[in-house]
Amino acid sequence: MMKLKVRLVIFACAAFMLFVSFKILEPEIRRQRKDSDNSLIDGGVVPLEMVIKSQVEEYKVDWKYSLGGQSPWTIAAKWIDNRHIHPEKVPELGAVLRELATRPIIAADVGVKGTQLKLSLTLKGGQIVAFKPEWYARHDIINGTPYAGRDRHNAEIAAFHLGRVLQFRRTPLAVGRRVNLKTEILPVATPELKATFFTKGDNNCFYGKCLYCKGPDDGVCAKGQILEGTIVMWLPSEWTLKTVRHPWSRTYTKKRIAKWETDSDYCSKVQMVKMYSSGTFLLDLIDTAIFDYLIGNADRHHYEHFSRSKENMVLILDNAKSFGDPDADERSILAPLYQCCKFRFSTWQRLLALQDSVLSGVMKEILAQDPVSPILTERHLKAMDRRLQNILLEMEKCIAKNGMNGIVMDHSYH
Numbered sequence: 001m002m003k004l005k006v007r008l009v010i011f012a013c014a015a016f017m018l019f020v021s022f023k024i025l026e027p028e029i030r031r032q033r034k035d036s037d038n039s040l041i042d043g044g045v046v047p048l049e050m051v052i053k054s055q056v057e058e059y060k061v062d063w064k065y066s067l068g069g070q071s072p073w074t075i076a077a078k079w080i081d082n083r084h085i086h087p088e089k090v091p092e093l094g095a096v097l098r099e100l101a102t103r104p105i106i107a108a109d110v111g112v113k114g115t116q117l118k119l120s121l122t123l124k125g126g127q128i129v130a131f132k133p134e135w136y137a138r139h140d141i142i143n144g145t146p147y148a149g150r151d152r153h154n155a156e157i158a159a160f161h162l163g164r165v166l167q168f169r170r171t172p173l174a175v176g177r178r179v180n181l182k183t184e185i186l187p188v189a190t191p192e193l194k195a196t197f198f199t200k201g202d203n204n205c206f207y208g209k210c211l212y213c214k215g216p217d218d219g220v221c222a223k224g225q226i227l228e229g230t231i232v233m234w235l236p237s238e239w240t241l242k243t244v245r246h247p248w249s250r251t252y253t254k255k256r257i258a259k260w261e262t263d264s265d266y267c268s269k270v271q272m273v274k275m276y277s278s279g280t281f282l283l284d285l286i287d288t289a290i291f292d293y294l295i296g297n298a299d300r301h302h303y304e305h306f307s308r309s310k311e312n313m314v315l316i317l318d319n320a321k322s323f324g325d326p327d328a329d330e331r332s333i334l335a336p337l338y339q340c341c342k343f344r345f346s347t348w349q350r351l352l353a354l355q356d357s358v359l360s361g362v363m364k365e366i367l368a369q370d371p372v373s374p375i376l377t378e379r380h381l382k383a384m385d386r387r388l389q390n391i392l393l394e395m396e397k398c399i400a401k402n403g404m405n406g407i408v409m410d411h412s413y414h
Helices: 002-030 048-059 073-080 092-103 153-166 180-186 267-272 281-295 331-340 343-352 356-369 378-402
Strands: 105-110 117-124 126-132 174-180 199-200 203-206 225-234 239-247 303-306
Touching: 002 378, 048 153, 048 356, 073 092, 092 225, 092 356, 105 180, 126 153, 126 378, 153 174, 153 225, 153 281, 174 180, 180 203, 267 331, 281 303, 281 331, 281 343, 281 378, 343 378, 356 378
Parallel strands: none
Antiparallel strands: 105 117, 117 126, 126 225, 174 225, 199 203, 239 303
């Protein structure tokens, strides 16, 4: 009986904290956004530029940081735990990104996994990375379905840093790099990769190996010998992954509609599955939906998690089908959020802190540090601000509908 009373007291205290927090933050949700550079937040106390500067100082990386002879790959491998790929703030992050962008390439092979063209590179010291090549100029607009087009290499860079800013930290390290196909890739390429090289005019090209890589018509070309792309760091082999079909995956055909697109009670059915009835997976998927909506990624058909871990997380991998059309806000990406009407209190708090153009301001400054910057156009940056506001409106609808019941105090798993 005593244990029951203690539990009731704890529950009452938690409920009271949620109620008070909501009352404090509610005006922030409803407050009209201001577009001027001289906008003020928090009741006109702190200028927007000061808020952005403070956040930038928190998330910018030190590219000149010295590792003192330590292996960057060993350092990065030690960062990984059951809930995060890297810590919240470590001075070594800039150095590891620098090494990914500059370390000599000692081996190059076709990247066979997936539908999109990529290379598998080995950097000095044994670190394996994926190299996703540039297909589009920054200002190119991808028309068609929300998942149309080839990979956008710069999207992986933006996604990595957005994961940091949102405090998810479940996205692999990614950095821009320009490689010389003639001097850096061909001398260390496998015969299988070399066989796919060809020239078009004065440009070196290759088509590699993937589901849609059939021949020269599917190849990517450098500008002369230089090809821009993104280096995505592979996770250490001891962290084996399990791939799971996403409950809200698309059919990718107009002839067949997915169940979640027509069933208003779909989330209840998802939660009948053991892995989503308790634990972190469902909340992680809702966080991921928020993340994907911000970057315009409607291609999350599967997800990965660690296969041998009791405490686990949904990894946010393969983000290159993002930032295609800055004017398109695909609401269906948010289906896990508005159908389940459940989200982490910490996620809600973080989004509130990033409204009023704070998100775009912080991302612009952080991405400016990358070797192939600018990473995103101004239109894509502003699109994230607009989408963030849409997410907060969806959260507000859930609160109006269900009260505070859908908000989860889950700081220990974020």
